[in-house]
Amino acid sequence: MRAAVLGRLRRIGLFGELLSHVQVRLATLGRVRTFEAGEALFRQGKSYDHLVILLNGRVSLEWGGSDATRSRSSGELGPGSIVGNTDLTPGQISRATVTAIGKVEVLQLDYLALALSAMPYPESMPAVQAAVRTSLVDISAAATRVEDGDGMQ
Numbered sequence: 001m002r003a004a005v006l007g008r009l010r011r012i013g014l015f016g017e018l019l020s021h022v023q024v025r026l027a028t029l030g031r032v033r034t035f036e037a038g039e040a041l042f043r044q045g046k047s048y049d050h051l052v053i054l055l056n057g058r059v060s061l062e063w064g065g066s067d068a069t070r071s072r073s074s075g076e077l078g079p080g081s082i083v084g085n086t087d088l089t090p091g092q093i094s095r096a097t098v099t100a101i102g103k104v105e106v107l108q109l110d111y112l113a114l115a116l117s118a119m120p121y122p123e124s125m126p127a128v129q130a131a132v133r134t135s136l137v138d139i140s141a142a143a144t145r146v147e148d149g150d151g152m153q
Contacts, residue, residue: 002027002028005027005030005032005055005107006023006024006027008055008079008107009023009026009027009053009107010023011080012053012079012080022127025116025120026107026109026114027107029109029110029113029114029116030053030107030108030109030113031107031108031109032055032105032106032107032108033052033105033106033107033108034103034104034105034106035057035100035103035104035105035106036100036103037100037101037102037103038099038100039099039100039104040097040098040099040100041059041083041098041099041100041104041106042083042094042096042097042098042139043094043097044062044063044094044095044096044097045093045094046093046094047090047091047092047093047094048084048085048090048092048094049090049091049110049111049112050084050108050109050110050111051082051083051084051085051088051108051109051111051114051132051136052082052083052084052106052107052108052109053080053081053082053106053107053109054077054078054079054080054081054082054083054104054105054106055079055105055106055107056079056103056104056105057078057079057100057101057102057103057104057105058076058077058078058100058101058102058104059076059077059081059083059098059099059100059101059104060075060076060098060099060101061075061076061077061096061097061098061137061139062096062097062099063095063096063097076101077098077137081137082132082136082137083098083136083137083139084111084132084136084137084138084139085136085138085139088111088114088115088129088132089111090111090112094139095139096139098139114132
């Protein structure tokens with residue numbers, strides 16, 4: 001299973017540039033999770049201590065009011081997308097709900113696991129952080145960016 005996850009990580013452009021031993025640690029420390037259609041990966045208003053890398057399937061992003069008539073969609077994300085918060089620290093509140101469209105498989109990385117993945121190789125940590133931050137869809141800021149007229153697609 002880990003070999004398959006590692007192969008998928010290597011095909012994701014930003015992770016393909018990381019040193020091989022860091023890729024192996026990410027695949028080892030991460031947890032593969034499956035979500036069925038309609039299940040929420042993240043819910044607006046809740047805090048999370050992890051990010052997810054979409055391995056298979058698609059998710060929708062929504063933010064806004066408490067009912068469907070006030071919610072707004074910011075689009076869909078597919079394999080290779082990374083969803084979490086950009087400061088990579090626990091306890092950030094999600095300002096978006098991320099929902100599976102069909103069956104979705106993700107690699108879940110706790111922020112602590114992400115830090116641990118490069119700890120034995122301190123020279124790799126800036127590359128890991130840069131790789132994640134470059135492609136991460138920030139659910140703690142999604143609503144702010146959209147409310148400012150800078151929607152996400």
